[in-house]
Amino acid sequence: MASEVKLPRLGQGMESGTIVRWLKSEGEAVAKGDPLYELDTDKVTQEVEAETTGVLLKIVVADGEVDVGTTVGVIGAQDEDVSELLAASQGGNGGAPEAEATAAATARTAETPSGSEPQSAMGDSAPSAGRTGERVKASPLARRIARERGVDLASVTGTGPEGRVIAEDVDSAALLAPATSTAPPVTTAAPATPSTTSEDIEVVELTSTRRTIARRLTEAWEAPVFQLSVTVDASELVATRERLVELMREGETKPTVNDVLTRVVASALVRHRPVNAHFSDGRILRYSSANVGIAVAAPSGLVVPVIREADRKSVQQIAAARADLVSRSREGKLKLADLEGGTFTISNLGMYGIEQFVAVLNPPQVAILAVGSIEDRAAVLDGGLVIAPTMTITLTCDHRAIDGSEGAEFLNTVKSYVESPALAL
């Protein structure tokens, strides 16, 4: 009996995903647990495993974005006929055949607005074979105007029902955008635009990761934030890390300064719960354990995998978790679970020689710590100048949830722990 491969819901709030590529081809044998295809969601790209053993009889969706629950493939016995199953599933995938039973018809008419019947939405859900990316909803008139004026429909914001692009939207867009060379000249006086030709502009379509970054950081911008900076003596932090490296055993991950920092920040977080919190739906949720997100520059863009319960882990455990997360981030193999549940974020640009910077909040978290480089700097000690490795850390706080004094107290604890890591135990 053939079974459908349906797009799984991998995390809360996941409504759709983009199939990047299939790792098995049609006709190939698959065992339960075999990686079947790569799925790109809002947050992460991951391999989806087969849930049954058999032969991959059909790839229904080779690539592109589909809704959760959509049938993307069929696994069954060799030479099994799956046409009926596919026909049924295509019904389920949209444009369900209308039930003609009287009861159904009566029920439907009872629900529709008086005296009228909803028009079929089949046209909207029709597959867009041969196109790349999402199909843009646009009225035929809008399409014609866009064609005539050389307007890219994908760049037009639709104001019609369900976001459909209508003629007026294209008219507005045509006035704002420079006409392409193939388009007839726009007679209306268009605002001056830079004298660039389309060849000069590299157009980069947003990956879903990039889209998510754009959306979430734009959200973050709504929060009223303030920043607090403090310069700390990193001598002990560096020394602690060196001692840990010396104590490292065969097969263990070499801890970094940032791993030690993660550990002491986690201790500070559980001591200052106002900072270890979410601001969500008009409430503040304070957490008792510190799930620390670490900002990682992955090829597809910034990701923030989470080291869970960092306050209860040794530096060695943190290092192991970090190494695993970072390497999977780089390979695009993070799972949604790796990215969820963070209560605080550390962003470290020290390795790039950045001395000090301000990080943007990672909502719904209420604070993020920006860590600068550790440099030998002149410092005043006991009334005299000394040279010491110092670093500047900057805390960005969501003022809706945290007041200045709370942020300052937290930052002072971090400073104490960094300068005397043993205090964090």
Add this chain to the structure above:
Amino acid sequence: MPELTYREAVRDALAQALREDESVFIMGEDIAEMGGSMAVTQGLLEEFGPKRVRNTPISEMAIVGSGIGAAIQGMRPIVEIMYEDFLTLSMEQLVNQAAKHRTMSGGQVKVPLTIRTQGGAGWSPGAQHAQQLEAWFVHVPGLKVVFASTPEDVRGLLWSAIYDDNPVVFFEHRTLYPLKGEVPTELEPIPLGQARIHREGEDVTVVATGRLVHEALTAAVAAESEGISVEVVDPRTLLPLDEETIVGSVRKTTRCVTAHEAVVRGGFGAELAAVIQHGAFDWLDAPIERVGARFAPLPFAPAMEQWVVPHAEDVLAAIRRTVARS
């Protein structure tokens, strides 16, 4: 210009044809002494006598069949089917005979027969005396189908139907009979296949038939107060259809609502929508909306009946949907 009711306008066309043309006669159930169940033929027996104003037995098959025979023999009969619901009883004669003879005989015979009938809800006639079945006949090649909505139109179109050499199914709407309207002093024939633009507008075209023409005009006034400019077009002849006027109107307004009292499913609005999407595809800025009755046998209870059939507010709601924004 004189003013006539829709009923008087039908009667006037019949009387003038009877007066001027010996080949014209009318027949139907209770149309003579009683003047027809809708009082359309009142007084005609007195003027034209029982040979030209003929009562028939209660058999729609016989009424249409004898009309076909008379037409083939050179007469221009006008038969009345009391309720269009009863057309179902004459389908064999209408569909298999009247519609076919001219082409099957290679043009040797013509069937210049007019079948007048009426229907429509609004007065609690129940499920069997108020249907709107015009779409059934639009599906039959060889017939012509007319649905008039004003006194002027009904008089001018009936004249053209009588003098068309093909069988014409001529629909009147029950609730329009008392409707008054100006008509030309002299009867002016209105060619079949010519739509009428009742009102010009810029934003959306409502293509409406029968009673819904008036509901659409009411809706158009309401829409105007909301800043929506509505054009109202009545095809008047459903077969042949004036596609040029209708498509032209939608190309201008870029949006369309179809409206009739018949149920939406498989209704004439579906045919209109198909014609319009094909002819005006690149001009459409919104899905075509269809307004019609809910898909149910018409209830007898007045409140339920009113709920089932469409009104001006339903047309207005559809108009709003075509110009809606998310």
